[in-house]
Amino acid sequence: MSSTEPPRSTPPTGNVQLPLGQRTVDWSTHAGRPAVELIDQTALPDVERLLRLTTVDEVVDAIQRLAVRGAPAIGVAGGLGVALAAVTISDPAARDAAVAALRDARPTAVNLARAVDRVAAVLPDGPQRTLAEALAIRDEEIASSDSMAAYGVDLIGELCGAEPRLLTHCNTGGLATVTGGTALGVVFALHRAGRLGGVVASETRPLLQGARLTTWELGRAQIPFRVAVDGAGPFLIARGEVDAVIIGADRICANGDVVNKIGSYAHALGAARAGVPFVVVAPESTVDRQTPDGGAVEIEDRGSAELAPNLPAANPAFDVTPFDLVTAVVTDRRVVRFAAGQTWDDIPLGPLRSLS
Ligand SMILES: CSC[C@@H](O)[C@@H](O)C(=O)COP(=O)(O)O
Known part of the structure; x- marks a missing residue:
């Protein structure tokens, strides 16, 4: 990649052979850039690849086209999306719009709106607190599975x-x-x-x-x-x-x-x-x-x-x-x-x- 080219948020192709236990959705700070990272479920089973989403629009799109899917997983993705909004969007009106777009990305699974609301409620406390809340939802879902x-x-x-x-x-x-x-x-x-x-x-x-x-x-x-x-x-x-x-x-x-x-x-x-x-x-x-x-x-x-x-x-x-x-x-x-x-x-x- 040349130095003038913007960093790519998602690899276009690839087969990374996901390790057993790979988290379906998680927070990533790869190369110092905050991102929501998820297994691309549209590509499975033929291609195993991770998507690294660095904007809220990309997270909304991934939820809508079922790159991430399943009620708890889209809840976690939505919560992490709010955390991404906290670190990438400074204008309050634009941030509110991003949160609303995450909440409305899919209507049926209650997990999505619930997680977005829960994480958005701590947005006034700053990005660190917002991320902590989103990660708490992730960890709760892991424990719930057991x-x-x-x-x-x-x-x-x-x-x-x-x-x-x-x-x-x-x-x-x-x-x-x-x-x-x-x-x-x-x-x-x-x-x-x-x-x-x-x-x-x-x-x-x-x-x-x-x-x-x-x-x-x-x-x-x-x-x-x-x-x-x-x-x-x-x-x-x-x-x-x-x-x-x-x-x-x-x-x-x-x-x-x-x-x-x-x-x-x-x-x-x-x-x-x-x-x-x-x-x-x-x-x-x-x-x-x-x-x-x-x-x-x-x-x-x-x-x-x-x-x-x-x-x-x-x-x-x-x-x-x-x-x-x-x-x-x-x-x-x-x-x-x-x-x-x-x-x-x-x-x-x-x-x-x-x-x-
Ligand atoms: C934890 S799985 C429960 C449901 O989320 C699952 O059965 C399901 O209906 C998922 O639908 P999807 O449209 O693939 O998101």
């Missing part, structure tokens, strides 16, 4: 017995969090304990988070898997090939309704029909007590370009699984089964088991 995995392993053991065959939808591993994962974190933990009977990764149309990303993570962990088209899931369940469905969430409403990747609802219906447990694993940062039920959640529609360019399309990125189709919700703090009329406020926080 805790969910422990609760999830116990619960799946109780519900399914030894060596369960699990079906999972979308990608809920380290790529969707920072390291570890939500539902896929439980799958990893069962495998490490020698207690996993098998796993089916649902393809996840149209962006293939299951076929591209979950299989990449399972392969790196040397876990045998089968991939299935989304429509096959309920039939595989009906045919007795699945002992439990285990998924993540983008938002869990006050009444226990679960908003997650499109296709989750169909799997829940299939599981209910077959009498198979349907388990949701998500950190408390995905719990939204302010939204009464799934009907009140803005469901992102990603238009026709990613589905059928030049054709009119209905392309909701998420759906709502009503609380009564969910066998249990596993968070980092509790295991919950909702009854009609119950809300999160009825279930105290704390490391307790509340399966009623």
